[in-house]
Amino acid sequence: MVVAMLLGMATLYPVWRLLTSGDRGDWTRILEVDLLAMATAMTVPMVLWMLRRGHRMRPIVEMALAMYAGFVVLFPFLWGGMLGEMGVMMTGHVLMPLFMLGAMVARYREYAHAH
Template identity: 45%
Template sequence: MSSTIPTQTATAAHPEPAHSEPAPHTAHHLSAKKFTLHFAEMVVAMAVGMVALHPVWTFVLDALGAAEVMHDPYTGALIMATNMTVAMSAWMKIRGHRWRPIAEMGAAMYLPFLVLFVPLALELIDEDALLLWGHVLMLPAMAAAMLLRPHEYAHC
């Protein structure tokens, strides 16, 4: 004698979404500790990217006779943001993130520098302030990107 256990399946009236947001009743299960740990992991990945990729850029630009590119505050800041973004994006992909959140986090790396290029061009700040404030503002920009999709970061 076989028994069947009734199961609830999706119906035409209530289809199950393929990739959905967590239901509102599960929002309280998101872990602030995991969210914060993930933020810290991304900051570490960014630091690793800066340290590991800077010599690569230096070597390639020196070989091309374009070492001055690293010393220009605009291109130097963009190269640094790229180094951080490459490493952080790789870490996010390893952690199972989708491309959209990775792209949003990448934008958070560049946005502070792009905004600060205006006061730099107007000579309201110098290169040191660009680098300092670019890095400082990157942290709330990252947090804002994470808060757009808290479930993306609190489950890892």
């Protein structure tokens, strides 16, 4: 899953940046939008990999939500001025795998056997 996520971040996210490389005042330059685009770039290949490996839809959705949650939970700290843009980006990348691990622990049987 992690390899799929890294491939998505290395391939899909640059496409997003290229497609939205217009005006710097554009809505696509809002940090929250950009972070959600980055999470999407990582989530799409991870979902495809999980589908290929035979996971059920519910655990796939839970894993995808865990990936987004790593960033979304930090938005109030950004809005409140407690974290800067780089702090949100770095902390979100740390929280994402921790939330994913939480999703895996919650569905141990789903992830503990060979697919």
